[in-house]
Amino acid sequence: MEDTEIVRLYFQRSEEAIAQTQKKYGHYLSQVAYNILHCQEDTEEVVGDTYWAAWNAIPPTKPNVLKHFLSRITRNLSYDRMDYNTAKRRNPHMTVLFSELDECLPDRRNNTEKLWEAKQIGVSLNRFLGSVTAEDCAIFLSRYYYAMSVPDISQRYHLPQRKVKYRLSRLRQQLRSHLQQEGVVL
């Protein structure tokens, strides 16, 4: 079923919307959640919550691209679940991801986290992504949006792991100087 038809079902408050969303994007959303949580049980719960969050959000929201709209919900719910989980035990997979991104932040001493909202940083991030090649953009987002592992990215783009690591390393350096130039302080 086309996305526009699925969205129309949401607007008609037809529960078939959830069934069709599950049919078309269930596997994809499970992968997004699993990449972050690395736990099948949590993944299933998060994906289930995603359908209900979409049900509550549409209408009034009318997503431009349903797939990306759903993936954002899944990411957010996955991180919420991870926060809950890490209160009890650490998730080494995500700790590594966060530590990689830490190096992109210009000023480590300045504790001014609340000065910039995520949306403003997002605008700067979009400018950065628009300045790199399409493949670099895809590799960066595979790692830091979809939380894919280096071996998975390597397979996906037919690149050796060392090449992926090298590209990610360079992209982090570029993002760091981009954020510095734009005066982004976290």
Place this chain on the structure above:
Amino acid sequence: MRSKKLFDAMEYVDDRFLDLVDSQARQTNQEGTGSIRSLRRAIVVALAAAICVSLLAVTAVAAGWVPSIFGLLKEQFPQETIYAQAEQASQTQIPEVVELPKMDASKFVLSQSYYDGETILLGYNLEEVLPEPVVGYQVDEALLRQLKGTNLMPFGGIDRKTYEAQYGTLPEYVQEHSMKRDALAMEGELRKMLSPEAYEKMWQLLVQNGYVCVVTQDLYVGDHILVNGVDTITAMTGNPDAIGIADMYTEAGTCLYLNPLPDVGKNQSSITVELKVKSSYQYWYLELDGHAYQTYAPNQEQIVSLTLDNVQNASSK
């Protein structure tokens, strides 16, 4: 955690950039399979001609008619002087051809090399001669579990419009069976990769059995590279900022870049570099009801051992 803030900001990444994650993966698959096919055909059909062309190409590089691997990188990264130094030092080098008997008649061709005590650069090409794809491979339970558990297909597949843009007119088979998303993406890849006869056979089996498995082979240089017997990845352990090992791709071939080196490889008069050339099976499992799964399994590996002299020796003489 401050990096969590950056993670949160990813929520505002434009849809057009998220679209690239899938479209780039598809493009990579398309380019990869296309180049393997054309290379295989060129070698199988006209091996003798290829050798002549290679000899001419070597002569052309030596004479400076066409840019070498290091020469292309020098132009691409003028700020990184290492490529200019390597280009200068490797001008009189003769290409070294290493046969790979475990991988049919494939060859590893080292066109240029450079070692200055701190950095190693190897300019190489893998000349692949691999068996034709197997259409209708018998899948057992274990392989099916692996395929479904480690599916490497890009998320979400493609729509018909994208299919036509990337692979040409929608085949009657696809229209007749209302093929969608993942299955459509894999069908397009297989259509591109297989000969017309093999493609026809693939569809016959797909319609007859409801599924088909195609097996192809791939050749690449492994990540664990030994310098004087020590794994260079080990030298990078605990240092996530180290660039360490990288492949730089050019039209003339690939450049393997190694820096920093393990201590046993630093400032030696000569060193030994051991590369592991590997071949792997790629499994493409397509179901008529719309599912598609892809995975791989290692096959053969062969060590290529190279000895490099420190260019500082020559300059000090």
